[in-house]
Amino acid sequence: MEWAEVGERVRESRLAAGMSQADLANAVGLERTKIAKIESGGRQIDALELAKLAAALKVPMGHFLREQPPVLSRRTSLVEDTDSAVARDSYRLEAKLTAWLDDIRQMIALDLLKPGKASVYDGTVTDPQGAREAALWLRRRHGLGQEPIRTLMAECERAGQYVLVSDLPGDGASLVDGDFGVSVVSRLADPGRRRSTAAHELGHLVLGDEYSTDLGVSTSREDRERVIDAFAAEFLLPSAAMEQARKTDLRSELVRFSAVFRTSWSLTVRQAGHVGLLDEDRLPRWFSEAPTRVELRDAVGWVPQPDLEGVRVPPSYAHAVMEALRQDFVTPARAVELMHGEIGIEDLPGAETGAGS
Numbered sequence: 001m002e003w004a005e006v007g008e009r010v011r012e013s014r015l016a017a018g019m020s021q022a023d024l025a026n027a028v029g030l031e032r033t034k035i036a037k038i039e040s041g042g043r044q045i046d047a048l049e050l051a052k053l054a055a056a057l058k059v060p061m062g063h064f065l066r067e068q069p070p071v072l073s074r075r076t077s078l079v080e081d082t083d084s085a086v087a088r089d090s091y092r093l094e095a096k097l098t099a100w101l102d103d104i105r106q107m108i109a110l111d112l113l114k115p116g117k118a119s120v121y122d123g124t125v126t127d128p129q130g131a132r133e134a135a136l137w138l139r140r141r142h143g144l145g146q147e148p149i150r151t152l153m154a155e156c157e158r159a160g161q162y163v164l165v166s167d168l169p170g171d172g173a174s175l176v177d178g179d180f181g182v183s184v185v186s187r188l189a190d191p192g193r194r195r196s197t198a199a200h201e202l203g204h205l206v207l208g209d210e211y212s213t214d215l216g217v218s219t220s221r222e223d224r225e226r227v228i229d230a231f232a233a234e235f236l237l238p239s240a241a242m243e244q245a246r247k248t249d250l251r252s253e254l255v256r257f258s259a260v261f262r263t264s265w266s267l268t269v270r271q272a273g274h275v276g277l278l279d280e281d282r283l284p285r286w287f288s289e290a291p292t293r294v295e296l297r298d299a300v301g302w303v304p305q306p307d308l309e310g311v312r313v314p315p316s317y318a319h320a321v322m323e324a325l326r327q328d329f330v331t332p333a334r335a336v337e338l339m340h341g342e343i344g345i346e347d348l349p350g351a352e353t354g355a356g357s
Helices: 003-016 021-028 032-040 047-057 085-109 128-141 152-158 191-207 221-236 247-260 265-274 280-287 293-299 315-326 332-338
Strands: 161-166 172-177 180-186
Touching: 003 021, 003 032, 003 047, 003 085, 021 032, 021 047, 085 161, 085 172, 085 180, 085 315, 085 332, 128 191, 128 221, 152 161, 152 191, 152 315, 161 191, 172 191, 180 191, 191 221, 191 265, 221 265, 247 265, 247 293, 265 280, 315 332
Parallel strands: 161 180
Antiparallel strands: 172 180
């Protein structure tokens, strides 16, 4: 890469971290003018400086050096005079996404992870109804029928997308790398929102790149996202299941659907509107009447319903990391890093005796 490209990555990472050039200079022990020259491409960086910059900006060193694959959920541009929390959060998620892709590639290179080919819908999708048909196609392919999805991460993996659950703020991001996809979902949102985001990013994979498929480049971004949202809603909570709802106590029925299918209240209400249980003009009022946590838990008999919570990485990937550790392909510290917070060094075999450290 050219130094100007490296400098641009430094600049964007600094803005995403909410730091000024002076802040970054103080953090890494350089003069502010040197940071300015780095960002403009007028000053080369040695390995030690690059490591300090990565640590201060909380991104991997590789983020500054590698070519960035196209991210399907594109972010708002980061500019010096724009203080956009959404843009900053999106940038940091994308940085995490490309680092996640590197981790997946490492396990593939070690021949410990063998991704299947992504489930890409071959029908024509130009509107929300087409997206819903694609979601039902995937449900049939996975043998899900109209039943709730027990573990969304597992279903995403079956479809060829590896999901990472991250502690970063924001929603999610995804990209396709050859025959498989990767996505990052923020854990900081409520459980229903996390599942909606994961299903949305899966929709990008199944329907294809939003800028090159039948959705068309002339379609607005808002309309394209509405199509993907329709896929996510139908995949998580099929319309046919909702049509069985009893209208005599509709709110209790919708609370039950939201609890059993573990969807956000807004997605449940939108699906109720789609199948005609609610009139369009009544939707805003229903959106504002979200059930409490007690109502949701009571609707499922107080049975715990965790998903995308404690589990941060896909099962097959976690197994690959542990196998890499057993075969001494990675150090214990690297294994913990590869597991992205799901385990600590104390959880590894031999930790009490100091073995493997």
